[in-house]
Amino acid sequence: MKKQRIKRLVLSAMLLAVGIVLPMLTSQIKEIGDTLLPMHIPVLLCGFICSASYGGAVGFLLPFIRSFIFSMPPLYPNAVWMALELMTYGAVSGIVYSKTRRKYLSLILAMLSGRIVWGIAKAVLLGIAGKSFGLAAFITGGFVDALLGIVIQLILIPLIVKAYERVNK
DSSP: OHHHHHHHHHHHHHHHHHHHHGGGGGTTOHHHHHHHOTTHHHHHHHHHHTOHHHHHHHHHHHHHHHHHHHOOSOIIIIIHHHHHHHHHHHHHHHHHHHHHOOHHHHHHHHHHHHHHHHHHHHHHHHHHTTOOOOHHHHHIIIIITTHHHHHHHHHHHHHHHHHHHHHTO
């Protein structure tokens, strides 16, 4: 059991490091990052591979660590709503996958849950600042602008999880 916990901790740390570095491929350009969603991939993988608690923790920490190191995303409010969103991705993917062992169901439910949390958190944080975040902005930011990233996740995540499980049998 201790060996399994250490393995999960090391894998989580590795996926956290990937999440720190992967957005550099987008050259820190917000619009490209919003489209390709590079921080989502390692967080979702962590939920699938390590567990909901590790995935949630990595998802929550990742935006804050990137904000402190690179000032991207901006700490407030962006890193806050991203931390809640990514925590949800990691936790939900891990919970649903551990119960069902169905990759696509787990991934889709995690993606929908994360986007809902992101939308609520963004609406609240922007509302505090006296700005609005309506349904049209939610649909555009959460789905339309992110479509390429969503497709990449739907293709890449199940393939990586399958390969990982095959190697670790």
